[in-house]
Structures are given as C-alpha cells and as structure tokens.
Amino acid sequence: MRGLPRRLVAELLYCVQQRTASGVRTAGASLRAICDRLRVLRCETLDDLVDPEAAGLKSHNVSLVTTMRRTLHRLSTTPEEEARRDVWDLAIFGFGGTADFTEIHQDALRQATRIWAADDLPRRRGKGAGGRLQRQIDAMADLSKSLRLQREDSGQNIALLDRRDIVAFCNRLAFKTENGQLSAHQRLDTARTVRRILNRWRTLGLTVPGEILEGLRADFVMGREDMPDDPEDTEAGKDLPDEVMQQLCDNLNLLEEMSTTEVRVCTELLIDTGRRPDEVCRLPLDCLERDPDGSPVLLYDNHKAFRLGRRLPIAKVTAAVITAQQERVRRRFPDTPASELKLLPSPVANPYGTKPISGIWAQHRSWARALPDFLVPIEVLEEGEPVIKLLPFDKGKVFPYAYRHSFAQRHADQNVKPEVLKDLMDHRQLQTSQAYYRISQDRWREAIDRVAVMQFDRHGNRVWRRVQGLLDSEHVRREIGEVATAYGLCREPTNVAAGGHSCPLRFRCLGCEHFHTDVTYLPDLEAYHADLLRSREKLMSAFEADDWARAEAMPSQEEIRRVRRLINRVKADLDDLTEEEQAQIQQAVAVVRRGRSVMLGMPRVGQPLPDVRPRRTT
Template sequence: MKKWLGLARAMALTRPGQPLHGLPADFMLLTQDIPDEPEDSEAGKDLPDEVMRELCAHLDLLEQRSCREVRVAVELLIDTGRRPFEICHLPYDCLTRDNDGKPVLLYDNHKELRLRRRLPIPEATAALINAQQERVRTRFPATPVGRLVLLPTVVSNPEGTKAISDVLTQHREWVAALPDVTFAVTVHEDGKPVAKRVCFDKEKIFPYAYRHTYAQRHADAGVPVDVLRQLMDHRQLTTTQQYYRVGEQRRRQAIDRVTAMQFDRHGDRIWRKAKALLDSEHARRSVGEVAVPCGVCIEPSNVAAGGHDCPVRFRCVGCGHFRTDVSYLLDLEAYLADLLRSRERLAAFTADTWAKDEATPSNEEITRVRRLIQRVRVDLDALTDEDQKQIQEAVALVRRSRQTVTLGMPRVAAPLPDLRPERPSA
C-alpha cells in the first residue's frame, strides 16, 4: 500500500483538481489498517467418502501424468487440510516432534501472515514427508538444507530452491482423466426413501475442497469446535462453526437412520410408529431422553435428574422406559459377555448363598439381552446390502459423536483422532 501511495504522489494525483487532492503528505496505510478478507466462509464443499476413496485409489495415475512432487502435494492437501499455496511452499525442514514424540507439521499461513504454524499430523503423513525429504536430499546433495524446499519443481531448478506451482492445472487434468465417481444418495419416490447411486460432479473436486473435507471429517468425528478452530488456524470461531452446522445436519440424518431401528426391552421395534412426527415433536422426543448404558431412558423424572433418579440402576433392560437401537449393538454384546463372565466367576466364588444370589446376574436378564441382540441382528440381516452399508456408516457416525456416560469420574482429554484417509496397499 505504501508503494501505491508513493506512486500516486509521484503522478501528482494529490495536487488541486486531482482525485487525491487534500491527502496529507504524512498519510499512510499499514497492513493492520486493511480490513480482513473473509476466511473460509463457505462450508459444505467437502467431498463424500466414496469420492475420497476413489481419488486415493488413483494417486498412481496422478504421479504418472505429472511427477512425484505433485502427488505428494495432493496427499498432503488431503491429510492436512492446508491451503494449496501453503503446501507447495513447505520448506525442507517442515517436520518436527512435540514433547510426546508426536509428529508436527511446520508451515506458514501466508493468507493471515502467520509464520511457523504448528499442526499435529498422523505418523503415516510424517512418513510421507520423510520419504520426500530423502528424495530431495538425494537430488540436491550440495544445497544447504536451509535453502531447500520440500517439493522442488523439475523445471529450471538446479539447486532445489524453487517450489512447484502448477498443482491446480495438473490436478484438474488428473481428475478429468479419472472414471466417473458414484456415491449413494437417498431420494423419495412415492413418499418412500429409495437409495440410488449418482455420478459426482467432477467440477467440485479441486484442491481447496480438501481443506473443507479435512474440517468436515473432524467435525463429524466430534472434535470440539475450539480444537478444530486451532487445526484450521481460523481467527474467528464463527468461521469454524459453519462446519459444525453441516456436521449437526449429518448427525441428525444418521440418528434418524439409526433410530428407525429402535427397540424396546422386549425387542419390539417402536420407531416405525413415529415416522410421521413433526420436526417439533422429533425435537421434543430427543430432548426427553437421557443416555444410559446400552441405550436411552425416557422416564421424565430420570431425564430431569440427568439419569441419577433410577430405582433399578444398571438393570435398564428390565425397565419399560428403556430404549435401544442398532448403534448400541456392540455395547449390548459386550454387556452380555460381561454378564456371562460375572456369572461364571461368582459360581466359583466362596461366599454365603444370599450374597452370591444378590450379585449373580439373573437368567432373565441374560435372556433379555440375548433376545435384544438377536432381534437387532435379524432386522439387520433383512435389509438390502445397500441399506446395510448406509446403516453401518450411520452407526459409525453416531458412535463417534455420542457422549460417553460417566459417573462423576474425572475425564482426561482425548487425543486427536487419526482421520487420515486410507491409501490402497501397494
């Protein structure tokens, strides 16, 4: 800005009758005086899992059409969610370790003028960077490490100090050469949901979409919004919260799909009776539940007490207010295994009869849990392969975002989940 003001004064634009007449000679603009540009304001540009799997499966084709550096750049875009310019201009020494020995990416946020930012990355991504560093060092052994870049161009670059820049063009040509990518969608025909597969619009597959996909993966996995703000290096929390609005919509869709297979204590499906609920009634029903082991409780007094006003605590499967669904199947199976182990252990334990009878799981409870598991599995097996796949994806999302029920025990901050998209084995 100082340059342009100096040029305007040199062109005599501040003289009487000129556009900048009256501008003081000591007037100047600093970087901090310029209004901030909008951050990543458009959430929802993330790519579906099916598309990401297809892209990762064809990374070899990208390398064949361009070079190794372009492929590594795209992999780092996918894994880290950084902007294309930030990845292309990574220095050679962009990898370090934190106090726990976990890998950290060092990069410059050029858009926000923040240098040497730190981003936790998975070990697989660190291995990718290490391999690229070895490749660069082999190509340019005489160049000091401090001058090298991680992704040197192959054009007019004898010392390895010039970074690649043509990722956008080569990425576009690679995507255009890929076979059509299809993904599952649910449409309504004659008032009934029908699963169909449609072709994904390749125009939506561009390098910046990987940043949105990275954010959405973490939002869907239940990463707290303040943690995601740090990962995205956003200045404002409201920018990050846009991804969470999309995440909440996805979670609701997953919950709707899962609760369509909801069961009472007898193993009878109950949600099918409430399919026509209005949104307000749906919300009321959701609020009127409290999480309990292997399901939820709908008893108003227990809900109001946050789950601490139950006279039959830990015997939920025998209560008429208990509800469970397909997302709790693993919990039910683990609970059944625990009941059986407890029964066998108590059978061999030396104690008074009344004490053993009090502590031993009843045959009725074991039978009830077995019946629930069997009913859920029978209904799952009756679904089509496509419906089963959608249910499994919904269950995975619901379980990731579900809050763990604790009984007043102190909580330890969970480590950041490793959400790096898998690569096909070589």
C-alpha cells in the same frame, strides 16, 4: 554487445544479472538477436525499442525484452511514483501481479481509488494480496460503469452524485445476479467492498475542501441496509464424499504421471493434513518433528492469519510420505543447506531448490477431468418409493481447497470435539471451524428424536413420555421456543426473548419451573456439580472475608443436592437401557453436542486423535 552505447550495455547486463539471481536462464542466442536489433535501430536505451514485434524479433525474444523493460522499470521507480499510474506493477510494493485502474472511467473516482489502494496495500500479506486488490478495484469499476450508464455526464461531476446513484448501483447488482452474471457471493462481496471504500475515502480526508473529492455529497454512501443477504451455508457442504475421495486416492499415480512428484506429494499432504494449499506448497524441508512420545508432528506457517511455527499431529503414514520427499530433495540439491531448501521445490527457475512450487491448481484440474466419472449413491424417489442410484458427482467440486473441508468433516463424523477441531483447523474462533463441516438434517433430526425421550425437569422427573406425537413440534420448539443455558434449556419467555441474558432468577436454573435438561447435558451437569463442591470447600477454608459476603457466595446445600439427584436420575435411566440402546443414545448425544454453539472454556487436545486419513494403496 559490441558497438552498443554504454548505457544500453549496462541495462542489458543488469537485466541478465537479475534474471540469473532469480534462477532464470538467459539463452545466449536470444540475447545476441536482441543486441543485433538494438544495434541496427541505433537505440540508446532499451526503452527506445518501443515495439519489439515491429522490430522483427521472434515471439520468445519479444517476451524477453518485455521482461527486461519491466526489470529496469522496477529499478528506476518508487512506490510513490508507481501509485500515480493507472496500472501498477505490484512487485514494486512487494507483491505479485498488477493492479489495473483503467476501468474506473471517472477521473476523480479513479484517483481516489488509487489513493485508497496505496493506503490499504501495506496492511495486506500473502501471495494472494495482489489478486484480492484487483477484485476490489473491479468492484469500484462496477460502480463506475453504473454511473457511466445512468448519468448524462457519465458521473464525471462528483458533486451531483447522490443517493439515487447508490440505489441504481444496488439494482444493477441485483439484476446481474438474477441473470447469472454474478453469483450471490460475488454480489455480496462487491457491495461490501464498495461500502468500505466509500467510507474510507471520507476517513482519509478526500472529501474535505481542496481535496480530490471535494463536494461529494454525504448521501453518496452505502449503508447496512443496502447489503444483500448473506447466502446461507457458505462453507459447509464443500467436502467430498467418501466414494470420491477413495477414487482420487486410488488414482494418485496418474497425477504423478501427468505432472510431477511434487504435485502428487502436495495433494497427499492436503488430503491427510487439511492445511491450506499455500501452507503445504511453502513447507520447508525440515517440516517434520517428533513429540516426546515419538508421534510425528508437522511444522508449518499459517500465512493467512500470520501465525508462524504451528504444529499439527499427523499419522505415521503421512510422515513416511514427507520423509521420502525429503530424501528426494536432498539427492536433487546436495550442495544447498537444508535450512534453505523447500520440501516441494519448483521445477522451474530453481537451480538451488530454494523456491517452492507456486501451486497445483492447473495440474489438479487436468487430473480430475481425466479421471472416470465419480459415481456416488444418491437416494431418489421412483413411483413414490426410495431407490438408491449411482449418479455422477460434479467434477467442478474437486479442487485442492475441498480437501480442507473434507478433513474437517471426517473429524466431525468421528465425534472430535468442536474445540479440538478448532485447534486442528488452526482457527481463532470456534464459529469459523463450525462453518467447515455440517451435520445433515437427517442425522440431526434422528439425534434429537433419540435424546428427546431422555428429558428431565429440575426435580429429575421425566417430562416427555408421550414422545411420538410431539416429535415434529419439538424440532420447531428447539429453534424458537427455548434458549440454551450452561447445563440445560430455558423456556422462560423473557429470557428467551433476550437470548438468554435476562434471567429473573439470576440463573438459578434448578429452582425454576421453566428449566429442563436432557442426557446431552450430563457432562455439563457433572462439571457444575464438581464446581459447586470446589467452591464450597474454598469458601469454608480460612481466608479474610466478611460473613455476609461468604454466606452470599456459598453454594446452598439444596442446590448441590438437586444437582446430585438430577445426575443420579439421568444415569439411572441410562442404566435401564440395553447396551444397544445405550450405544445409540451415546451416538446421538455426540451429534447434538457437536452442533451445539455454546462452548465453555478452551479445552486442549488431551487424547489421541482418530485416524481419519483416507486409505490408499502405496
């Protein structure tokens, strides 16, 4: 650095200091070559080196200069100043990546989108926040392009924008979807994003007099009716077949040879635990604990829902994988405190083991493509006869997040209760977990056929003896002609039309001719019977209450008697079946109850979970 201005020397030293602090090495030869060019060009600051390539620097030195200039830019600017630019360095806002607004051609719309982004970004979290922001900006760029193509003034006069421009934009999205330029999911996400941003502009006050969007008409907005249909089956069905999972597990050694041990361990943990890839990549070294009974538990952070310190029961074999990786990390970084180490440390710019791997998507994709074709048995028709053939499975469906779907599907196939699976998936809503697994139509239909013969009316009499001729209509009737109650089904037209919220008898189901139940509701009936007995004993105990209130709240003896008789009749019919028939009925009951959306209470995990970990060789 001899002979360079003091300001330039300070800039270079600061950049090297920041690179060293982040664990990146700076080659002395590269730094010397850059200093030589700066000295020859008589630069006062690093910004004076406008075009490093034209200055004669090699490609790797050009990259180093670009990184240094970005570091200096982050030092000298603030989020407020960065928000006024058309290309943002998101590191200034605490995120990774960049945000590019240049594809929004209308000046007013581009400024308004920047204001919206600056307001929305602080509420984001996680490593993917920058990518999500850019996708939202791209949605507004689609709207901008539609205006530029449709309007003579290219949409620059915002006072002229109206409902016709929204219709043209929606038609453009539909056209691109029909021609394969957009998927149905991308179309829906784009429409929802544009609708949300247009509405947010108004709540931010950007359309009032004196602001950027002054004069924007009220009909330049997307309504609910402009949203395309939500594609069906958005999540369920992304699990991998057992044959594919077995082949992947048998070739984990190849994954380690093609990448690193950390990538293999990460993949194993994804398969066994069903966590999100980001959650596994960022596991701390001390992520393994034991329950009082000695069972291993994985400690992780749910960054997506901002739920920290989560616990997941895992198999002992999975715990052994974690233990072996912990030993490798301690040998590699003996001087770093264990509290600062990561279970899967990055192999790049990580001298102390405190940085986790950034992801395994590229390595995993290369590994999956290198494997032989995944052959899965598929039933096809040849000359009208069903034939099982081994057909290749689409390798594009083999990606890290698919292991989370497979984890949910394996537990669902083992009859794990939906509320327990919700806890295992770490979801707040049961509906979210139900989107991760599916019950095939064949299994669902077969289950309904089995339990349909075990239907009873409110008196405990069989109501479906001629089953064979009614099977097809029963599947339709279950969808449109009845509504679920807490312990049976109701066919009263008014209540069905109201979705189960307009019972004329105030939900006294056992006294209504429209009520019927089947064997799948037996646990609910038993729980209801026990609740009636508890309520009666509690009301008969000594506490202050008026006689009329006590009498109104007291369960009637007739209701208790009918519930008990109905339970006894269902159990008696079950006892008349053979052991094989009882096993088939129990299996069908499990399938139907797993797909039932009405869940009461929030049970906890009270029994050992089945070991559904895919088998693989050591």
